[in-house]
Amino acid sequence: MKTTIEHLNKLIEKYPDNFVIIFFKGGMAGSALCRIINSHPEFYYKQKYLNQKEYNDPLKFPDLVEGFNVQDHSWLGFKEQHLSCVHLNFYTPWINSETQKYIASGENILEYLDLVNKNHKVALKTHNFSLVPRFNQSKRIVLEGNYLDRGFDHLKNMNYEVADYSKEDVFKFNIQKLMSPEYDIFLEAYIKLVQELNLTPKINSVRSFILMWLERQERFKRTLS
């Protein structure tokens, strides 16, 4: 029997403490946040999910190629994905369709079972906000703020709006502040994240990753978009 997404949903409901779920719309650096969270010692990752083969560290960019591996994507081309995105090839089990029956391509429920068995904790991410109420036993992060200025054509002149989840006990997080070029703004946002998730801070590693991410957005906007 092929594994359905419902198997994973039930697993998350049964073991809510092993999962943190990031809810965000495309272009809002959800993968960057997922890398940042999973890089902390309280969380778990495998190098094979990092979309590069050189470094066993979610916060390091590959050196043999310019950027991370690209994936099938509905609205991002090669340039955007390879040069300015930091996509992972795991941690995104849900596709966006409401009628989704199966776990997303590339995902493997056995891996999730394994990490639950070993009591590892991971951050997952999804654009599917309809799942917010369902996973109310897990820590849920809803990304707020304005769209990040990344030079993506389809996001130009669009407002970033998410529904009001004030009745849900979600952690509303302004990703723009975390990805700020200003150190103090970054630090305040990062410390909030650290406190919310009980992380051991890795300020230098996270900051250097974000600075590199920011530079890549600027390079993309200036010369390649």
Next chain:
Amino acid sequence: MSERQGRLSKANDWDNIVRVINKSPKNFCIIQTYSGFFGSTVYRAIVGSSTDYVWDQSMCGAVANEDLGPLEWPHTTEGYAIYERNNDVMYPYFKENHLATAHISIDMLEYTTAKKIISKIKQNKILLLKTHDMTPRDFKCKIVRIVGSIQNITNLNDSNSVFRDRDGVYIEPCHDNNFFNLDVEKFMSDDYDTYCNEYLKLCSFLELMPNINNVRQYILLLKDKINRYEKDIL
């Protein structure tokens, strides 16, 4: 750790050092850098670009007991271990020393001995050495000479900066065959392409496989720290 700028005092084990290095120049490389000219950053960039170079925990500059790679920042402290001036005399500027530098823990060429150098040699590895003396031409190994000016890299020239107050200092290139002149302003540039061109020239001279992203990531954080130091902490 000790560091001092100025001309080399050849009263130490100098002749033996020259003999050791020139006996097997392929196993050595020297960074010739004026103090404050990002010599440690260049050191880290070179060693972080190739496993052919000697690197161990004792060199990584960590304050705590961390075993850091050459392009890795400490995880348990803000910055690296501070430099002492000499003879256990501390610089009076802890903040800059700790927050805005990329210090490594190696003896400068002018303060080491041939015996110490030999103890660091590893088979089939290249030992990268560093000197603040900009004059010697005694060596047959490859020498990376950091040239130009740091005036436009930092705004610390008018400050009390110990490490970066180098107003008016301009290091001329050397055109000997075994020298590579690394333009420090280009290497530390805010502009990615400028950085990349200079770094690739360095890689070409030393026959390194470029690690463009990770070296850049390291430099960006160092510059972020220097900017914070200039703006907020000074």
